[in-house]
Amino acid sequence: MAEQMGNSDNMADGTEDQISEDDWAAAMAEQAISESTTAPAAQPADIFPSFGGSTGGGGMMNELDMILDIPVQITVELGRTKITIKNLLQLAHGSVVELDAMAGEPMDVLVNGTLIAQGEVVVVNDKFGIRLTDIITPSERMRKLNR
Secondary structure (H helix, E strand, C coil), rough: CCHHHHHHHHHHHHHCCCCCCCHHHHHHHHHHHHHHEEEECCCCCCCCCCCCCCCCCCCCCHHHHHHHHHCCCCCEECCCCCCCCCHHHHCCCCCCCCCCCCCCCEEEECCCCEEEEEEEEEEEEEEEEEEEEEECCHHHHHHHHCC
Protein backbone atom coordinates (compact mmCIF):
# COMPACT_ATOMS: atom_id res chain seq x y z
CA MET A 1 0.00 0.00 0.00
CA ALA A 2 2.87 2.37 0.81
CA GLU A 3 4.22 1.79 -2.70
CA GLN A 4 0.82 2.66 -4.18
CA MET A 5 0.70 5.86 -2.11
CA GLY A 6 4.14 6.80 -3.42
CA ASN A 7 2.98 6.15 -6.98
CA SER A 8 0.00 8.47 -6.57
CA ASP A 9 2.43 11.17 -5.40
CA ASN A 10 4.46 10.64 -8.59
CA MET A 11 1.30 11.01 -10.66
CA ALA A 12 0.49 14.28 -8.85
CA ASP A 13 3.98 15.54 -9.75
CA GLY A 14 3.21 14.90 -13.42
CA THR A 15 5.64 11.99 -13.88
CA GLU A 16 4.23 8.93 -15.57
CA ASP A 17 3.50 5.89 -13.43
CA GLN A 18 4.21 2.65 -15.26
CA ILE A 19 3.06 -0.63 -13.73
CA SER A 20 5.15 -3.54 -14.85
CA GLU A 21 3.76 -6.92 -15.84
CA ASP A 22 5.36 -8.38 -12.70
CA ASP A 23 3.22 -6.04 -10.55
CA TRP A 24 0.06 -7.21 -12.35
CA ALA A 25 1.05 -10.85 -12.01
CA ALA A 26 1.69 -10.40 -8.28
CA ALA A 27 -1.67 -8.67 -7.79
CA MET A 28 -3.52 -11.41 -9.70
CA ALA A 29 -1.75 -14.13 -7.69
CA GLU A 30 -2.64 -12.35 -4.44
CA GLN A 31 -6.28 -12.14 -5.52
CA ALA A 32 -6.35 -15.84 -6.45
CA ILE A 33 -4.90 -16.79 -3.05
CA SER A 34 -7.43 -14.67 -1.16
CA GLU A 35 -10.32 -16.14 -3.18
CA SER A 36 -9.13 -19.72 -2.63
CA THR A 37 -8.89 -19.26 1.15
CA THR A 38 -12.40 -17.84 1.47
CA ALA A 39 -15.65 -19.77 1.10
CA PRO A 40 -16.28 -21.29 -2.33
CA ALA A 41 -17.89 -18.93 -4.83
CA ALA A 42 -21.66 -18.92 -4.68
CA GLN A 43 -23.42 -20.43 -7.65
CA PRO A 44 -25.97 -18.19 -9.38
CA ALA A 45 -29.54 -18.89 -8.38
CA ASP A 46 -31.64 -20.65 -11.00
CA ILE A 47 -34.41 -18.02 -10.89
CA PHE A 48 -34.58 -17.02 -14.54
CA PRO A 49 -34.78 -19.42 -17.46
CA SER A 50 -31.81 -19.68 -19.77
CA PHE A 51 -32.31 -17.84 -23.05
CA GLY A 52 -29.25 -19.42 -24.63
CA GLY A 53 -30.20 -23.09 -24.64
CA SER A 54 -33.33 -24.86 -25.70
CA THR A 55 -35.93 -25.15 -22.97
CA GLY A 56 -37.98 -27.78 -24.65
CA GLY A 57 -40.33 -27.88 -27.59
CA GLY A 58 -41.38 -24.18 -27.63
CA GLY A 59 -38.00 -22.57 -28.25
CA MET A 60 -37.92 -18.86 -29.04
CA MET A 61 -41.72 -18.42 -29.10
CA ASN A 62 -42.04 -19.53 -25.46
CA GLU A 63 -39.34 -17.05 -24.52
CA LEU A 64 -41.12 -14.21 -26.34
CA ASP A 65 -44.45 -15.15 -24.76
CA MET A 66 -43.03 -14.01 -21.41
CA ILE A 67 -43.09 -10.34 -22.47
CA LEU A 68 -46.47 -10.31 -24.22
CA ASP A 69 -48.41 -9.53 -21.02
CA ILE A 70 -46.29 -6.52 -20.02
CA PRO A 71 -48.54 -3.42 -20.03
CA VAL A 72 -47.52 -0.31 -21.99
CA GLN A 73 -48.99 3.19 -21.99
CA ILE A 74 -50.55 4.27 -25.31
CA THR A 75 -51.18 7.98 -25.78
CA VAL A 76 -52.89 9.69 -28.70
CA GLU A 77 -51.71 13.26 -28.99
CA LEU A 78 -54.00 15.81 -30.61
CA GLY A 79 -51.44 18.62 -30.48
CA ARG A 80 -49.18 20.69 -28.25
CA THR A 81 -48.64 24.30 -27.29
CA LYS A 82 -46.55 26.41 -24.93
CA ILE A 83 -48.12 29.10 -22.79
CA THR A 84 -46.90 31.23 -19.94
CA ILE A 85 -47.83 30.46 -16.35
CA LYS A 86 -49.75 33.76 -16.30
CA ASN A 87 -51.97 32.57 -19.19
CA LEU A 88 -52.28 29.12 -17.64
CA LEU A 89 -53.64 30.61 -14.43
CA GLN A 90 -56.18 32.62 -16.41
CA LEU A 91 -57.76 29.51 -17.99
CA ALA A 92 -61.36 28.96 -16.95
CA HIS A 93 -64.33 26.82 -17.93
CA GLY A 94 -64.95 27.43 -21.64
CA SER A 95 -61.44 28.73 -22.39
CA VAL A 96 -59.95 27.70 -25.73
CA VAL A 97 -56.29 26.68 -25.98
CA GLU A 98 -54.83 26.86 -29.47
CA LEU A 99 -52.70 23.83 -30.40
CA ASP A 100 -49.92 23.59 -32.95
CA ALA A 101 -51.75 20.89 -34.97
CA MET A 102 -53.97 21.87 -37.88
CA ALA A 103 -57.50 20.54 -38.29
CA GLY A 104 -57.46 17.34 -40.33
CA GLU A 105 -53.81 16.52 -39.58
CA PRO A 106 -53.12 12.98 -38.38
CA MET A 107 -52.65 12.53 -34.66
CA ASP A 108 -49.56 11.01 -33.10
CA VAL A 109 -49.77 7.62 -31.37
CA LEU A 110 -47.12 7.21 -28.69
CA VAL A 111 -46.20 4.05 -26.76
CA ASN A 112 -44.43 4.84 -23.50
CA GLY A 113 -43.66 8.30 -24.92
CA THR A 114 -42.20 7.06 -28.24
CA LEU A 115 -43.93 7.90 -31.51
CA ILE A 116 -44.90 4.65 -33.24
CA ALA A 117 -47.77 5.62 -35.55
CA GLN A 118 -50.13 8.31 -36.80
CA GLY A 119 -53.85 8.06 -37.33
CA GLU A 120 -57.26 9.68 -37.56
CA VAL A 121 -60.03 9.89 -34.99
CA VAL A 122 -63.01 7.54 -35.30
CA VAL A 123 -66.09 7.12 -33.12
CA VAL A 124 -67.14 3.55 -32.34
CA ASN A 125 -70.15 2.92 -30.05
CA ASP A 126 -70.00 6.47 -28.67
CA LYS A 127 -66.30 6.10 -27.80
CA PHE A 128 -63.36 7.75 -29.47
CA GLY A 129 -60.80 5.58 -31.18
CA ILE A 130 -58.01 6.01 -33.69
CA ARG A 131 -57.58 4.40 -37.08
CA LEU A 132 -53.88 3.98 -37.79
CA THR A 133 -52.90 5.47 -41.13
CA ASP A 134 -49.10 5.36 -40.88
CA ILE A 135 -46.78 3.13 -38.85
CA ILE A 136 -43.36 4.57 -37.99
CA THR A 137 -40.61 2.05 -38.79
CA PRO A 138 -37.73 1.59 -36.34
CA SER A 139 -35.32 3.18 -38.84
CA GLU A 140 -37.58 6.26 -39.15
CA ARG A 141 -37.71 6.51 -35.33
CA MET A 142 -33.91 6.49 -35.20
CA ARG A 143 -33.76 9.19 -37.89
CA LYS A 144 -36.11 11.41 -35.87
CA LEU A 145 -33.96 10.94 -32.74
CA ASN A 146 -30.89 12.18 -34.62
CA ARG A 147 -32.55 15.51 -35.57
